Amino acid sequence: MIGDFAPKIVELTDDILFGDVWERKELDPRDRSLITVANLITSDNTKQLGFHLNKAKENGRMLNIMSNIQDKVVMITGASSGIGEATAKELSSKSAKLVLAARREDRLKKLQEEIQNNGGQAIYKVTDVTSHEQMEELAEYALKEFGKIDVLINNAGVMPHSFLYKKKIDDWNKMIDVNIKGVLYGIAAVLPSMRERKEGHIINVSSVAGHVVGAGSTVYAGTKFAVRAISEGLRKEEYGNDIRTTIISPGAVHTELTNSITDMDLKPGIDEIYKGAIEADSIARAIAFAIEQPSDVAVNEMIIRPTQQER
Numbered sequence: 001m002i003g004d005f006a007p008k009i010v011e012l013t014d015d016i017l018f019g020d021v022w023e024r025k026e027l028d029p030r031d032r033s034l035i036t037v038a039n040l041i042t043s044d045n046t047k048q049l050g051f052h053l054n055k056a057k058e059n060g061r062m063l064n065i066m067s068n069i070q071d072k073v074v075m076i077t078g079a080s081s082g083i084g085e086a087t088a089k090e091l092s093s094k095s096a097k098l099v100l101a102a103r104r105e106d107r108l109k110k111l112q113e114e115i116q117n118n119g120g121q122a123i124y125k126v127t128d129v130t131s132h133e134q135m136e137e138l139a140e141y142a143l144k145e146f147g148k149i150d151v152l153i154n155n156a157g158v159m160p161h162s163f164l165y166k167k168k169i170d171d172w173n174k175m176i177d178v179n180i181k182g183v184l185y186g187i188a189a190v191l192p193s194m195r196e197r198k199e200g201h202i203i204n205v206s207s208v209a210g211h212v213v214g215a216g217s218t219v220y221a222g223t224k225f226a227v228r229a230i231s232e233g234l235r236k237e238e239y240g241n242d243i244r245t246t247i248i249s250p251g252a253v254h255t256e257l258t259n260s261i262t263d264m265d266l267k268p269g270i271d272e273i274y275k276g277a278i279e280a281d282s283i284a285r286a287i288a289f290a291i292e293q294p295s296d297v298a299v300n301e302m303i304i305r306p307t308q309q310e311r
Contacts, residue, residue, distance in 0.1 A: 021286060023024035068292040069094040073146040075138065076100055077129050077186060080107035082255030083205065086280035090288050092120035099142040099149075100124035104155070108140060115215060122212045129156045129182030139189035149193055151201045151291055154186045154227075159207075161216045162263035172219045179223035183230060194243050197217030199295065201244040203287060204231045208251045208303060216266045224249075228301075235300060244298040246290045251305025279308045 015303055029074055074079050076308040078084040080102035090100050092115045100108050100122055108124040115122040124196045142149050158178045183204055194200030202290050205224055210224030235245040252275045261267045292301040 020187070026152040031084055039258070053144045067094040068294065069288060071247055072097060072150040072291065073097045073099065073142060073148050074151040074153065074291070075143055075149055075186075076141050076153045076155055076189065076208060077127065078102055078113065078205075079124070080104045083250065083253060083280045084153070084155040085111055085262065085286050086284040087155070087172075088115065088122070089099070090281060090284035091291070092122065094288060094292070096122070096151075096291075098122040099146070101127035101138050103128055105222070108182065121182055129154075129185060130177040132181075132185045135182075135185040135189040135292065139193070143193060148197065149190050149200070150199040152186055153287065154202070154204045155182045156182050157205060157207075157257070158260045159220050159257045160262050161266050162261075163216050163265070164218055166263060168262065173190045175219055175223045178260065179220070180226050181225055181228075187230070187234060191238075191243075195241050199242050199270065201229075201246070201291060202234060203246040203248060203290065204228075205283075206231070206247050206249045208249050208309075208311065210247075210249055211303065214311070218265065231301075235298075239298075242295065244295075246287075246299050247290050248287060248290075249301070249303045250283050251303070251309045253283060275308050276308050278304075 069091055070173065073219065076084050076088055076098065076262040079088050079100040080091045081104075084100075085107075086100065088100060089110060092098060098121065100111060102108055103126060107123075109124065112122045123141070125138050125141050127134045129135060137228075139149060151208045157180060158174055160168065160174065162168040162171055187202060190200065190202065194202075204227050207220075207224040209221040210228045213221040228249075231245050232245045234243075238245070252274045254274075258267070258270055258274055261270060276307050286302050286304050290302070293299055
């Protein structure tokens with residue numbers, strides 16, 4: 001087990017042996033457990049080693065060393081809020097290199113600064129996923145800056161529920177453009193480089209509405225069923241190239257998604273359901289779990305909903 005943690009422990013052990021670990025004013029306070037681990041190693045005291053290794057993991061100081069996420073280049077659409085933002089923070093904590101995309105530059109810049117201030121790496125590009133050209137430019141930017149794209153998270157989405165008889169055509173088109181075309185454009189942008197390298201991971205965010213259709217969610221559900229169909233087709237086309245696919249189907253999550261609902265006959269009932277919504281970091285942890293599996297393991301689909309959500 002110690003071998004997995006060796007890089008950081010060796011560094012601190014050397015500092016202890018040469019007597020200057022306590023002189024390092026910039027040392028992160030969370031490294032105290034690692035310092036204890038290094039002390040135990042230098043004194044050949046193994047009795048408490050397991051305890052302090054676990055403590056260091058709880059403090060987040062071991063995860064970067066252990067995780068398969070470390071140094072992976074991850075491109076995230078819809079990164080300015082909600083699941084995208086939470087996922088960026090979660091993956092940054094595991095030392096991923098992030099390429100953030102969304103339309104709101106102020107949010108992207110703020111997120112990038114937060115990640116960088118915490119020691120992470122992130123770049124961003126203002127991107128509209130409904131533009132094939134902009135998605136291609138995003139992928140080119142990622143390749144220019146980092147040399148590869150290991151993971152794409154197609155997260156951007158909209159959910160303007162309405163009854164069909166109200167003929168909210170603009171809302172229908174917006175859902176088709178963002179939820180379906182945006183996913184396809186993302187796949188198209190990253191697939192050539194992943195096929196060339198014969199490795200990669202594409203994660204598409206669907207919804208429980210991609211499994212169960214409710215009155216008023218007809219078009220939205222149609223787009224999310226499509227995301228699942230596209231993902232499964234992609235899996236069957238690319239598994240031979242060692243490109244993994246994952247479908248994430250969240251239930252009610254605290255995000256800005258319900259803000260797009262314009263049908264006031266529906267919104268009160270949906271707002272009631274969302275009173276029991278879970279936090280976005282719950283989905284972020286699930287995404288991280290899928291990414292950090294060994295390359296020969298593909299987590300193809302996960303449904304994550306609040307415990308008390310019926311459907």
